[in-house]
Amino acid sequence: xxxxxxxxxxxxxxxxxxxxxxxxxxxxxxxxxxxxxxxxxxxxxxxxxxxxxxxxxxxxxxxxxxxxxxxxxxxxxxxxxxxxxxx
Amino acid sequence: xxxxxxxxxxxxxxxxxxxxxxxxxxxxxxxxxxxxxxxxxxxxxxxxxxxxxxxxxxxxxxxxxxxxxxxxxxxxxxxxxxxxxxx
Numbered sequence: 809x810x811x812x813x814x815x816x817x818x819x820x821x822x823x824x825x826x827x828x829x830x831x832x833x834x835x836x837x838x839x840x841x842x843x844x845x846x847x848x849x850x851x852x853x854x855x856x857x858x859x860x861x862x863x864x865x866x867x868x869x870x871x872x873x874x875x876x877x878x879x880x881x882x883x884x885x886x887x888x889x890x891x892x893x894x895x
Numbered sequence: 896x897x898x899x900x901x902x903x904x905x906x907x908x909x910x911x912x913x914x915x916x917x918x919x920x921x922x923x924x925x926x927x928x929x930x931x932x933x934x935x936x937x938x939x940x941x942x943x944x945x946x947x948x949x950x951x952x953x954x955x956x957x958x959x960x961x962x963x964x965x966x967x968x969x970x971x972x973x974x975x976x977x978x979x980x981x982x
Contacts, residue, residue: 812899812958816924836956837903838926858971867972869923871899871958878965884945885954 810876811850812842813857817866824860828853836883844876897963898937899929900944904953911947915940923970931963 816839817825826835832853833841845853850872857868873879903926904912913922919940920928932940937959944955960966 814901814924814927837901837954839924840901840927840956842958854971861972863972865973867924867970867974869927869968869970871929872967872969873960873965874967875965878960878962880959880961881957882959883954883956884941885948885950886952887954 809845809847809850810843810873810879811845812840812871813853814841814869814871815839815857815861815867817861817868821860821862821866825857825866828856828860842881896932896934896937897930897960897966898932899927899958900940901927901956901958902944902948902954904948904955908947908949908953912944912953915943915947929968 811833813829813833815822815825815829829835829841832845832849833843835841854870861868898920900916900920902909902912902916916922916928919932919936920930922928941957948955
């Protein structure tokens, strides 16, 4: 399945969230990760993320498309460099 | 169709991009708008956005799901307030 995860996380936790997401998905832009993932991996990723965030302050949005062919992705403009510059 | 638009735009242009997106979609989080939209409206939104951004610096990602039932959206944590606080 194809997953897009967007997040709005306090600066104290954002590095941890990014590092965790990078284990499973691809960073595309500020606070956006995406990619193909199995259901089991997705559940694991979710539970690990939800141990990191403070649900009273932070937020995580999960967009899941079971069959990647049902999603069309395009982009315009400058491709962002890789995330390594943040770590 | 259901559309998610994420953007990474220079601070000089971000307000204009947000105002334009708000005409068509719902703000959910930093640099993320989403919602149901017709193909015609989406094409209009896209062309107007692409007149605002500087493609050498800014980026826009469009995720399109023709049939909204193919997309499952969930979220965890704090729901962000409405965007009006930014304008």
